Amino acid sequence: MASQTEENYLKALFNLANEQGEISATDLSSILQVSTPTVNSMVRNLSEQGLVNYEKYKPISLTAKGKREAALVIRKHRLTEMYLVEKMGFGWEMVHEIAEQIEHIKSPVFFDRMDELLGHPTVDPHGSPIPDKNGKIIWKAYQKLSDCKPGDTVKLSALTHSSEDFLIFLNSKKLNLGVHIKIESIEKYDGSMTISYLKKHREVISNVVCEKLLVEKVKS
Amino acid sequence: MASQTEENYLKALFNLANEQGEISATDLSSILQVSTPTVNSMVRNLSEQGLVNYEKYKPISLTAKGKREAALVIRKHRLTEMYLVEKMGFGWEMVHEIAEQIEHIKSPVFFDRMDELLGHPTVDPHGSPIPDKNGKIIWKAYQKLSDCKPGDTVKLSALTHSSEDFLIFLNSKKLNLGVHIKIESIEKYDGSMTISYLKKHREVISNVVCEKLLVEKVKS
DNA sequence: TTAACTTGTTAGACTAATCTAACTTTATAA
DNA sequence: TTATAAAGTTAGATTAGTCTAACAAGTTAA
Ligand SMILES: [Mn+2]
Ligand SMILES: [Mn+2]
Ligand SMILES: [Mn+2]
Ligand SMILES: [Mn+2]
Numbered sequence: 362m363a364s365q366t367e368e369n370y371l372k373a374l375f376n377l378a379n380e381q382g383e384i385s386a387t388d389l390s391s392i393l394q395v396s397t398p399t400v401n402s403m404v405r406n407l408s409e410q411g412l413v414n415y416e417k418y419k420p421i422s423l424t425a426k427g428k429r430e431a432a433l434v435i436r437k438h439r440l441t442e443m444y445l446v447e448k449m450g451f452g453w454e455m456v457h458e459i460a461e462q463i464e465h466i467k468s469p470v471f472f473d474r475m476d477e478l479l480g481h482p483t484v485d486p487h488g489s490p491i492p493d494k495n496g497k498i499i500w501k502a503y504q505k506l507s508d509c510k511p512g513d514t515v516k517l518s519a520l521t522h523s524s525e526d527f528l529i530f531l532n533s534k535k536l537n538l539g540v541h542i543k544i545e546s547i548e549k550y551d552g553s554m555t556i557s558y559l560k561k562h563r564e565v566i567s568n569v570v571c572e573k574l575l576v577e578k579v580k581s
Numbered sequence: 582m583a584s585q586t587e588e589n590y591l592k593a594l595f596n597l598a599n600e601q602g603e604i605s606a607t608d609l610s611s612i613l614q615v616s617t618p619t620v621n622s623m624v625r626n627l628s629e630q631g632l633v634n635y636e637k638y639k640p641i642s643l644t645a646k647g648k649r650e651a652a653l654v655i656r657k658h659r660l661t662e663m664y665l666v667e668k669m670g671f672g673w674e675m676v677h678e679i680a681e682q683i684e685h686i687k688s689p690v691f692f693d694r695m696d697e698l699l700g701h702p703t704v705d706p707h708g709s710p711i712p713d714k715n716g717k718i719i720w721k722a723y724q725k726l727s728d729c730k731p732g733d734t735v736k737l738s739a740l741t742h743s744s745e746d747f748l749i750f751l752n753s754k755k756l757n758l759g760v761h762i763k764i765e766s767i768e769k770y771d772g773s774m775t776i777s778y779l780k781k782h783r784e785v786i787s788n789v790v791c792e793k794l795l796v797e798k799v800k801s
Numbered sequence: 802t803t804a805a806c807t808t809g810t811t812a813g814a815c816t817a818a819t820c821t822a823a824c825t826t827t828a829t830a831a
Numbered sequence: 832t833t834a835t836a837a838a839g840t841t842a843g844a845t846t847a848g849t850c851t852a853a854c855a856a857g858t859t860a861a
Contacts, residue, residue, distance in 0.1 A: 366848065386809060399849055401810060406847090418809060418856060448668070449694050459688050468679050474669050586818065606839060619819055621840060626817090638826060638839060 363412075365465040368434045369393065370403055371412065374423050375431035383420040432496035437472050438464040439485035439492075444475045446486040453486040454528035487528075488519025488538050488575065503575035506542070507552060507568055514543045515576035522573050534564055541579060585685040588654045589613065590623055591632065594643050595651035603640040652716035657692050658684040659705035659712075664695045666706040673706040674748035707748075708739025708758050708795065723795035726762070727772060727788055734763045735796035742793050754784055761799060 363371065373392045377384045386400045393400070408415035412427035423431060441460040445451040451459075466472075476482075483499070484490055492498045503518055517540045520527070531537070536558070545555040545563070552568030583591065593612045597604045609620045628635035632647035643651060661680040665671040671679075686692075696702075703719070704710055712718045723738055737760045740747070751757070756778070765775040765783070772788030 364847080387807090395848085396850060397809065398811080398851085403848080449698065451690075451694065455690070459686070459691050462686050462688070463683070466679070466682050468682070470671075470675070471679050474671070478669065584817080607837090615818085616820060617839065618821085618841080623818080 362467065363430060363434075366403070367407065367412075368430075368465055370407060371423070371427060371431035372434050372438070374413065374421065375428065375435060378423060378428075384422065385420060389421070429496035432492035432498060433494075434464055436492040436494070436496070437466075439489060440472055440475050440479070440482070442485045442487070443479055443482050443491070447479060447482075452528075452532070453523075454525050454532065456486060457523070457525070484519070486538075487523040489523075501577075503577060505572055506544075506554070506574040506576050507571035509544055509576065511544050511546050514541060514579045516541055516579050517574055518577050519575040520573055521575060527573065530570070534566070535559060535562065536574075542576065582687065583650060583654075586623070587627065587632075588650075588685055590627060591643070591647060591651035592654050592658070594633065594641065595648065595655060598643060598648075604642060605640060609641070649716035652712040652718060653714075654684055656712040656714070656716070657686075659709060660692055660695050660699070660702070662705045662707070663699055663702050663711070667699060667702075672748075672752070673743075674745050674752065676706060677743065677745070704739070706758075707743040709743075721797075723797060725792055726764075726774070726794040726796050727791035729764055729796065731764050731766050734761060734799045736761055736799050737794055738797050739795040740793055741795060747793065750790070754786070755779060755782065756794075762796065 370389070370393065373389055374384060377388055377392065381388070386397045386404065389395075389400045389404075390397045404413055404415050404421055407413040407427065411424055412430060414422045414424055438460045441463045442453075442456040445456040445459060446453055482491055488503075490498050490500060501518070505521070506515065506517075509515055517536060517538055519538070520531075540558050542556050542558045545557055547554050552571065553565055554568075554571055555563065555565050557563045590609070590613065593609055594604060597608055597612065601608070606617045606620045606624065609624075610617045613620070624633055624635050624641055627633040627647065631644055632650060634642045634644055658680045661683045662673075662676040665676040665679060666673055702711055708723075710718050710720060721738070725741070726735065726737075729735055737756060737758055739758070740751075760778050762776050762778045765777055767774050772791065773785055774788075774791055775783065775785050777783045
């Protein structure tokens with residue numbers, strides 16, 4: 362069974378692959394906060410276990426088996442986050458750190474029970490999809506708020522990044538998942554948007570923020 | 582902060598001290614399933630941290646600081662077991678293994694939240710006391726069922742040992758904590774007891790079992 | 802197309818936690 | 832009271848995961 366460290370490498374590889382395609386030792390090194398020689402030796406180890414494709418000086422990738430393993434760790438992480446929010450009353454900005462540890466618990470029944478108590482959720486508290494028990498992920502086709510036009514009404518459904526700082530910022534603006542947002546206008550100069558939501562709440566949000574908000578068109 | 586391994590040693594030391602007083606390297610070795618040289622080097626390490634009193638060839642003991650640390654790990658273990666039973670619906674025979682892992686999660690708020698959701702419980706699902714946030718334990722003065730007399734009516738309140746096998750045995754006899762037991766008779770020869778409980782349920786249980794059941798006198 | 806920079810790899814070392822083999826101290830019992 | 836057994840310690844090795852320093856390969860840009 363994969364160690365805690367190995368599971369963290371698999372997750373990092375999986376996430377990087379979905380953000381960039383090509384993965385370098387340097388990327389892993391900066392995400393996992395370890396030196397490149399450390400990455401190098403772990404990648405060789407994972408490669409020997411058939412989880413990673415490795416050839417000297419070539420970009421790193423997960424094998425099919427590695428992808429599945431990674432997705433199952435991510436499943437545990439996201440189920441945990443959902444459980445912490447829904448059943449234990451934690452805020453969405455607090456759960457990542459705890460889930461980072463609990464995801465490594467070796468007990469299938471524990472995660473199965475969470476899944477059951479939650480009613481088999483398909484997304485985590487940040488809107489990211491929860492892989493199924495076979496490691497399969499259903500990616501929903503969201504668009505960035507920054508790609509929407511004035512007059513559009515959309516539902517906030519997920520985030521591209523969910524750092525604690527960003528989540529606390531969203532809390533302060535009462536921008537929770539599920540909120541319906543009307544785009545009033547877009548400033549040409551810097552792409553900042555004036556939006557309204559929740560009984561005429563009106564805010565101006567920067568392009569940096571709009572880029573991180575994933576939305577669905579609302580049929581109305 | 583104490584590593585997972587260190588925390589497990591502290592717990593073992595704490596439990597052994599409450600069962601035997603004097604602790605030997607061999608005891609730790611057999612409980613933790615590691616060799617005596619391994620125990621030796623870890624005990625020296627804990628001693629350097631001021632958690633254990635160690636002198637060559639002398640029995641091992643926890644310092645005040647070590648006792649406190651140990652009790653706080655046991656607190657996390659028992660809160661977790663209680664949470665798993667009360668909030669997640671696990672049987673009392675399933676929770677020890679999972680708690681053995683979750684007890685090492687580094688997140689005070691996580692355990693505080695469990696404690697709060699459970700309403701600050703004082704005992705775990707096996708009747709063992711949960712140390713408070715300062716590591717203080719209140720030991721209740723239970724007696725063994727095997728020390729009771731025919732005619733006594735008692736409440737089953739705790740267990741001296743809670744191996745999975747024993748818990749499954751108790752399940753099969755419907756002997757749960759809180760059950761009121763009337764001692765009908767005791768067989769002189771082997772100390773086995775005929776007891777009745779739960780609407781005239783009548784059973785003969787061996788002395789081996791009676792020795793492991795902790796009860797309180799019922800005033801009636 | 803070659804020099805300079807960036808990225809990746811190798812070599813060698815370290816720490817925590819473990820082991821086995823060998824030795825020393827303490828306990829037991831003839 | 833001394834020989835034997837049991838318990839504890841030391842020495843030295845191993846594995847996973849990490850590091851730094853040095854070197855090699857690949858990329859970029861003059
Ligand atoms: Mn997360
Ligand atoms: Mn993790
Ligand atoms: Mn337990
Ligand atoms: Mn443990």
